Amino acid sequence: MRDRQVSPRLRPLVAGNWKMNGLRKNLPEIAKICAAAAEGGAGEAELVICPPATMIMAAASICEGAPVALGGQHCHAEPSGPFTGDISAEMLKDAGAKYVILGHSERRSGHNEGNEAVREKAVAAFRAGLTAIVCVGETKAEREAGEALPVVGAQLAGSIPLNSSSETLVIAYEPVWAIGTGLTPTTHDIAEMHRFIRGQIHEHLPGRGDAIRILYGGSVKPGNAGELMRVENVDGALVGGASLTSDDFMAIAGVYR
Ligand code: 13P
Numbered sequence: 101m102r103d104r105q106v107s108p109r110l111r112p113l114v115a116g117n118w119k120m121n122g123l124r125k126n127l128p129e130i131a132k133i134c135a136a137a138a139e140g141g142a143g144e145a146e147l148v149i150c151p152p153a154t155m156i157m158a159a160a161s162i163c164e165g166a167p168v169a170l171g172g173q174h175c176h177a178e179p180s181g182p183f184t185g186d187i188s189a190e191m192l193k194d195a196g197a198k199y200v201i202l203g204h205s206e207r208r209s210g211h212n213e214g215n216e217a218v219r220e221k222a223v224a225a226f227r228a229g230l231t232a233i234v235c236v237g238e239t240k241a242e243r244e245a246g247e248a249l250p251v252v253g254a255q256l257a258g259s260i261p262l263n264s265s266s267e268t269l270v271i272a273y274e275p276v277w278a279i280g281t282g283l284t285p286t287t288h289d290i291a292e293m294h295r296f297i298r299g300q301i302h303e304h305l306p307g308r309g310d311a312i313r314i315l316y317g318g319s320v321k322p323g324n325a326g327e328l329m330r331v332e333n334v335d336g337a338l339v340g341g342a343s344l345t346s347d348d349f350m351a352i353a354g355v356y357r
Contacts, residue, residue, distance in 0.1 A: 110313050112329070113270060113336035114353040115148040115233060116343025117173065117201055117317075122151045130159050132346035134166035141350045142167070143357035145336060148199050149343065153187050160196025171199030171233065174207050177220040179227070189221070189228035200225050201338075203259055204235045205276045215258025223261050226268045233270045233315070233338065234259050236297070240277035248275075248289075249296050256300045266311035271297055272338040278318025280340060287331050290316055294333035322351035329355050 116133075130149060137147050150171035151159055159170055172192035176183050179190045192200055202225065203218035213221075218234060225232040236255040238248040252273065260269065273293055278284050285293070294314050302309030316328055317338030328334060342348040 110266075110311065110335045112145040112356050113148065113313050113315060114142065114145045114349075114356070115150060115171065115199065115201075115270075115272075115315065115336070115338050116349050117204070117338055117340050118149065118151045118155075118344060119173070119206070119340060120152060121344055122155050124155070124158065126151075126344075127155065127158055127162060129344070129346050130155075130168075131162050133349055134163055134168050136346060136350045137167045137353075140357070142353035145353050145356035147353055149349075150199065150201055153192070153195070156192065156195040156197055163196075169198040170196055171201060172197050172230075173201050173204065174211075174213075175200050175202070175221055175224060175228075175230075177217070177224045179224070189224040189230050193228045193230055197230060199233055199270075200230045201233045201235065201272070203255070205237055205274060205279060208235075209276075215255055218259040219261055222259065222264070222269070226261065226263070231268050231270060232264075233272050235272045235274050235317070235338070237274040237276050237278075237318070243275065243277065248293065252293065252297065253300055256297065257304065260301075260304055262304065264305055264312070265308055266313070270313045270315060271301065272315040272317050273297060274317035274338060280319070282319050284319050284324060284328065287327060290328065290331045290334065294331065298333050320352060322348055325352040326355045 147168045175189040176186040207213045222232040238251040313335035315336045315338045320337045
Protein backbone atom coordinates (compact mmCIF):
# COMPACT_ATOMS: atom_id res chain seq x y z
CA MET A 101 0.00 0.00 0.00
CA ARG A 102 2.88 2.27 0.86
CA ASP A 103 4.56 2.24 -2.51
CA ARG A 104 1.25 3.19 -4.12
CA GLN A 105 1.41 6.46 -2.27
CA VAL A 106 4.74 7.34 -3.83
CA SER A 107 4.02 5.99 -7.31
CA PRO A 108 2.05 8.20 -9.70
CA ARG A 109 -1.65 7.46 -10.04
CA LEU A 110 -2.33 5.34 -13.10
CA ARG A 111 -4.64 6.61 -15.79
CA PRO A 112 -7.92 4.83 -15.06
CA LEU A 113 -9.50 2.59 -17.67
CA VAL A 114 -13.23 1.99 -17.95
CA ALA A 115 -14.03 -0.82 -20.36
CA GLY A 116 -17.45 -2.04 -21.46
CA ASN A 117 -17.87 -5.72 -22.26
CA TRP A 118 -20.99 -6.04 -24.39
CA LYS A 119 -20.72 -9.85 -24.40
CA MET A 120 -23.12 -11.43 -26.95
CA ASN A 121 -25.29 -8.31 -27.17
CA GLY A 122 -25.43 -5.81 -29.98
CA LEU A 123 -26.79 -5.42 -33.48
CA ARG A 124 -26.25 -2.66 -36.02
CA LYS A 125 -29.25 -0.86 -34.55
CA ASN A 126 -27.22 -0.43 -31.34
CA LEU A 127 -24.42 1.50 -33.06
CA PRO A 128 -25.99 4.87 -32.08
CA GLU A 129 -25.28 3.93 -28.45
CA ILE A 130 -21.59 3.86 -29.33
CA ALA A 131 -21.94 7.20 -31.10
CA LYS A 132 -23.52 8.63 -27.93
CA ILE A 133 -20.62 7.35 -25.81
CA CYS A 134 -18.18 8.97 -28.26
CA ALA A 135 -20.04 12.28 -28.10
CA ALA A 136 -20.17 12.26 -24.30
CA ALA A 137 -16.50 11.29 -24.08
CA ALA A 138 -15.53 14.08 -26.50
CA GLU A 139 -17.21 16.52 -24.11
CA GLY A 140 -15.03 15.28 -21.25
CA GLY A 141 -17.63 12.97 -19.75
CA ALA A 142 -15.03 10.40 -18.71
CA GLY A 143 -12.67 12.95 -17.17
CA GLU A 144 -9.17 11.49 -16.94
CA ALA A 145 -10.33 7.93 -17.67
CA GLU A 146 -9.57 6.03 -20.85
CA LEU A 147 -12.68 4.45 -22.39
CA VAL A 148 -12.91 1.15 -24.24
CA ILE A 149 -15.95 -0.59 -25.68
CA CYS A 150 -15.75 -4.28 -26.50
CA PRO A 151 -18.76 -4.98 -28.70
CA PRO A 152 -19.33 -8.26 -30.55
CA ALA A 153 -16.70 -8.74 -33.27
CA THR A 154 -19.38 -8.23 -35.93
CA MET A 155 -19.70 -4.59 -34.84
CA ILE A 156 -16.06 -3.60 -34.49
CA MET A 157 -15.49 -2.31 -38.03
CA ALA A 158 -18.61 -0.16 -38.03
CA ALA A 159 -17.91 1.00 -34.49
CA ALA A 160 -14.35 1.92 -35.49
CA SER A 161 -15.56 4.36 -38.09
CA ILE A 162 -17.94 5.90 -35.52
CA CYS A 163 -15.15 6.19 -32.92
CA GLU A 164 -12.62 7.70 -35.31
CA GLY A 165 -11.24 10.86 -33.73
CA ALA A 166 -13.16 10.27 -30.47
CA PRO A 167 -11.42 9.37 -27.19
CA VAL A 168 -12.98 5.91 -27.20
CA ALA A 169 -11.08 2.75 -28.13
CA LEU A 170 -12.49 -0.61 -29.18
CA GLY A 171 -11.71 -4.11 -28.08
CA GLY A 172 -12.53 -7.71 -28.91
CA GLN A 173 -13.82 -10.22 -26.37
CA HIS A 174 -11.49 -13.12 -27.17
CA CYS A 175 -9.07 -14.25 -29.87
CA HIS A 176 -7.35 -17.35 -31.20
CA ALA A 177 -3.64 -17.80 -30.52
CA GLU A 178 -2.74 -18.31 -34.19
CA PRO A 179 -2.65 -15.41 -36.64
CA SER A 180 -4.62 -17.30 -39.33
CA GLY A 181 -5.39 -20.83 -40.48
CA PRO A 182 -7.94 -23.63 -40.49
CA PHE A 183 -9.83 -22.62 -37.34
CA THR A 184 -13.44 -22.34 -38.40
CA GLY A 185 -15.36 -19.73 -36.47
CA ASP A 186 -12.34 -18.30 -34.70
CA ILE A 187 -10.95 -14.78 -34.85
CA SER A 188 -7.27 -13.90 -34.60
CA ALA A 189 -5.73 -11.00 -32.75
CA GLU A 190 -4.52 -9.70 -36.11
CA MET A 191 -8.12 -9.69 -37.39
CA LEU A 192 -9.30 -7.71 -34.37
CA LYS A 193 -6.49 -5.23 -34.90
CA ASP A 194 -7.32 -5.00 -38.60
CA ALA A 195 -10.97 -4.31 -37.77
CA GLY A 196 -9.97 -1.38 -35.55
CA ALA A 197 -9.53 -2.89 -32.10
CA LYS A 198 -6.85 -1.73 -29.67
CA TYR A 199 -7.71 -4.12 -26.84
CA VAL A 200 -8.86 -7.69 -26.38
CA ILE A 201 -10.46 -9.23 -23.29
CA LEU A 202 -8.91 -12.63 -22.54
CA GLY A 203 -9.74 -15.32 -20.02
CA HIS A 204 -13.16 -13.96 -19.12
CA SER A 205 -14.85 -16.44 -16.79
CA GLU A 206 -17.55 -17.01 -19.42
CA ARG A 207 -14.78 -18.16 -21.81
CA ARG A 208 -12.91 -20.08 -19.13
CA SER A 209 -16.05 -22.03 -18.15
CA GLY A 210 -18.02 -22.08 -21.42
CA HIS A 211 -15.08 -22.76 -23.75
CA ASN A 212 -12.70 -24.61 -21.48
CA GLU A 213 -10.05 -21.91 -21.69
CA GLY A 214 -7.36 -22.70 -19.15
CA ASN A 215 -4.54 -20.49 -17.96
CA GLU A 216 -2.09 -21.73 -20.57
CA ALA A 217 -4.54 -21.01 -23.41
CA VAL A 218 -5.12 -17.54 -21.99
CA ARG A 219 -1.38 -16.91 -21.87
CA GLU A 220 -0.95 -18.06 -25.47
CA LYS A 221 -3.76 -15.74 -26.54
CA ALA A 222 -2.14 -12.87 -24.63
CA VAL A 223 1.11 -13.54 -26.50
CA ALA A 224 -0.92 -13.44 -29.72
CA ALA A 225 -2.46 -10.14 -28.68
CA PHE A 226 1.00 -8.64 -28.07
CA ARG A 227 2.17 -9.99 -31.45
CA ALA A 228 -0.72 -8.21 -33.15
CA GLY A 229 -0.17 -4.96 -31.25
CA LEU A 230 -3.22 -5.29 -29.00
CA THR A 231 -3.40 -4.69 -25.27
CA ALA A 232 -4.74 -7.75 -23.44
CA ILE A 233 -7.24 -7.35 -20.61
CA VAL A 234 -6.67 -10.62 -18.76
CA CYS A 235 -9.52 -11.60 -16.43
CA VAL A 236 -9.12 -13.53 -13.20
CA GLY A 237 -11.54 -14.29 -10.40
CA GLU A 238 -12.76 -16.92 -7.99
CA THR A 239 -16.09 -18.73 -7.80
CA LYS A 240 -18.42 -18.45 -4.82
CA ALA A 241 -17.40 -21.90 -3.59
CA GLU A 242 -13.73 -20.97 -3.82
CA ARG A 243 -14.28 -17.77 -1.85
CA GLU A 244 -16.30 -19.57 0.79
CA ALA A 245 -13.54 -22.16 1.11
CA GLY A 246 -11.03 -19.35 1.76
CA GLU A 247 -9.35 -20.09 -1.57
CA ALA A 248 -9.91 -16.79 -3.37
CA LEU A 249 -6.33 -15.52 -3.14
CA PRO A 250 -4.58 -18.78 -4.14
CA VAL A 251 -7.04 -19.35 -7.00
CA VAL A 252 -6.42 -15.87 -8.41
CA GLY A 253 -2.70 -16.26 -7.74
CA ALA A 254 -2.61 -19.43 -9.83
CA GLN A 255 -4.61 -17.78 -12.62
CA LEU A 256 -2.17 -14.87 -12.70
CA ALA A 257 0.89 -17.13 -12.62
CA GLY A 258 -0.45 -19.22 -15.50
CA SER A 259 -2.05 -16.53 -17.65
CA ILE A 260 0.41 -13.65 -17.73
CA PRO A 261 3.22 -13.68 -20.31
CA LEU A 262 6.53 -12.73 -18.73
CA ASN A 263 7.17 -10.08 -21.38
CA SER A 264 4.00 -8.17 -20.40
CA SER A 265 4.24 -4.44 -19.78
CA SER A 266 1.89 -1.66 -18.77
CA GLU A 267 1.42 -0.94 -22.48
CA THR A 268 0.34 -4.46 -23.31
CA LEU A 269 -1.37 -5.83 -20.21
CA VAL A 270 -4.32 -4.87 -18.02
CA ILE A 271 -5.63 -7.20 -15.32
CA ALA A 272 -9.35 -7.40 -14.53
CA TYR A 273 -10.42 -8.96 -11.24
CA GLU A 274 -13.91 -10.31 -11.76
CA PRO A 275 -15.24 -12.56 -9.01
CA VAL A 276 -17.38 -15.05 -10.91
CA TRP A 277 -20.19 -14.83 -8.35
CA ALA A 278 -20.43 -11.05 -8.81
CA ILE A 279 -20.89 -11.17 -12.60
CA GLY A 280 -24.42 -10.31 -13.64
CA THR A 281 -25.78 -11.00 -10.16
CA GLY A 282 -26.00 -7.55 -8.61
CA LEU A 283 -23.68 -8.80 -5.87
CA THR A 284 -20.31 -7.21 -5.20
CA PRO A 285 -17.56 -8.04 -2.72
CA THR A 286 -17.07 -5.66 0.18
CA THR A 287 -14.64 -2.84 -0.46
CA HIS A 288 -12.44 -4.53 2.15
CA ASP A 289 -12.36 -7.74 0.11
CA ILE A 290 -11.73 -5.86 -3.13
CA ALA A 291 -8.87 -3.93 -1.51
CA GLU A 292 -7.37 -7.16 -0.19
CA MET A 293 -7.57 -8.87 -3.59
CA HIS A 294 -6.26 -5.91 -5.57
CA ARG A 295 -3.35 -5.50 -3.13
CA PHE A 296 -2.63 -9.22 -3.55
CA ILE A 297 -2.78 -8.93 -7.36
CA ARG A 298 -0.45 -5.92 -7.26
CA GLY A 299 2.03 -7.97 -5.25
CA GLN A 300 1.76 -10.91 -7.63
CA ILE A 301 2.40 -8.70 -10.67
CA HIS A 302 5.45 -7.28 -8.89
CA GLU A 303 6.74 -10.81 -8.47
CA HIS A 304 6.06 -12.02 -12.00
CA LEU A 305 6.98 -8.81 -13.79
CA PRO A 306 9.78 -7.21 -11.79
CA GLY A 307 9.89 -3.46 -12.12
CA ARG A 308 6.56 -3.26 -13.91
CA GLY A 309 4.09 -3.99 -11.13
CA ASP A 310 3.18 -0.43 -10.25
CA ALA A 311 2.35 0.64 -13.80
CA ILE A 312 -0.05 -2.17 -14.74
CA ARG A 313 -3.70 -1.31 -14.30
CA ILE A 314 -5.95 -3.58 -12.27
CA LEU A 315 -9.66 -3.22 -13.04
CA TYR A 316 -12.54 -4.40 -10.92
CA GLY A 317 -15.48 -6.06 -12.70
CA GLY A 318 -18.72 -7.64 -11.51
CA SER A 319 -22.02 -5.77 -11.13
CA VAL A 320 -20.46 -2.31 -11.49
CA LYS A 321 -23.35 0.15 -11.79
CA PRO A 322 -23.71 3.93 -11.67
CA GLY A 323 -24.86 3.61 -8.06
CA ASN A 324 -21.79 1.75 -6.76
CA ALA A 325 -19.04 2.86 -9.16
CA GLY A 326 -17.89 5.80 -7.02
CA GLU A 327 -17.35 3.63 -3.96
CA LEU A 328 -15.72 0.76 -5.90
CA MET A 329 -13.40 2.96 -7.94
CA ARG A 330 -12.10 4.69 -4.81
CA VAL A 331 -10.68 1.44 -3.44
CA GLU A 332 -6.91 1.40 -3.38
CA ASN A 333 -5.30 -0.38 -6.36
CA VAL A 334 -8.56 -0.26 -8.34
CA ASP A 335 -7.51 1.45 -11.56
CA GLY A 336 -10.83 1.31 -13.35
CA ALA A 337 -13.72 -0.99 -14.19
CA LEU A 338 -14.71 -3.76 -16.56
CA VAL A 339 -18.44 -3.28 -16.96
CA GLY A 340 -20.90 -5.78 -18.40
CA GLY A 341 -24.64 -5.06 -18.37
CA ALA A 342 -24.34 -1.39 -17.46
CA SER A 343 -22.08 -0.73 -20.46
CA LEU A 344 -24.90 -1.43 -22.92
CA THR A 345 -26.46 1.98 -22.53
CA SER A 346 -24.44 5.14 -22.95
CA ASP A 347 -26.18 6.80 -19.99
CA ASP A 348 -25.16 4.11 -17.51
CA PHE A 349 -21.71 3.60 -19.00
CA MET A 350 -20.93 7.31 -18.95
CA ALA A 351 -22.34 7.65 -15.43
CA ILE A 352 -19.82 5.02 -14.34
CA ALA A 353 -16.93 6.63 -16.25
CA GLY A 354 -18.08 9.98 -14.87
CA VAL A 355 -16.72 9.09 -11.44
CA TYR A 356 -13.33 10.09 -12.88
CA ARG A 357 -14.44 13.59 -13.86
P1 13P B 1 -21.75 -7.34 -15.16
O1 13P B 1 -21.24 -5.92 -15.04
O2 13P B 1 -22.97 -7.45 -16.01
O3 13P B 1 -21.87 -7.97 -13.82
O4 13P B 1 -20.62 -8.15 -15.96
C1 13P B 1 -19.30 -8.05 -15.57
C2 13P B 1 -18.46 -8.66 -16.61
O5 13P B 1 -18.48 -9.87 -16.79
C3 13P B 1 -17.62 -7.78 -17.41
O6 13P B 1 -16.69 -8.50 -18.15
